[in-house]
Amino acid sequence: xxxxxxxxxxxxxxxxxxxxxxxxxxxxxxxxxxxxxxxxxxxxxxxxxxxxxxxxxxxxxxxxxxxxxxxxxxxxxxxxxxxxxxxxxxxxxxxxxxxxxxx
Numbered sequence: 001x002x003x004x005x006x007x008x009x010x011x012x013x014x015x016x017x018x019x020x021x022x023x024x025x026x027x028x029x030x031x032x033x034x035x036x037x038x039x040x041x042x043x044x045x046x047x048x049x050x051x052x053x054x055x056x057x058x059x060x061x062x063x064x065x066x067x068x069x070x071x072x073x074x075x076x077x078x079x080x081x082x083x084x085x086x087x088x089x090x091x092x093x094x095x096x097x098x099x100x101x102x103x
């Protein structure tokens with residue numbers, strides 16, 4: 001063992017190991033936040049055949065029923081450019097505001 005390796009090893013060992021308490025880590029993260037009302041509402045939408053056309057490459061996808069990991073994978077599969085995604089988000093936000101005003 002070289003002197004440099006020995007010094008690095010000694011320095012690392014003297015600092016001690018750092019770990020994260022498992023109680024601090026989220027378990028089972030979901031897009032619906034484990035809210036039973038949201039979960040039931042979204043399940044009923046799917047069961048009634050209500051279309052979820054938010055994701056063009058995955059017809060029928062309901063992000064509100066997904067885990068965060070599933071939603072991230074689905075987002076990674078998106079083939080649109082960032083500019084196209086921004087335009088789509090803006091369009092949907094405007095549609096949502098228009099629906100809110102008419103309610």
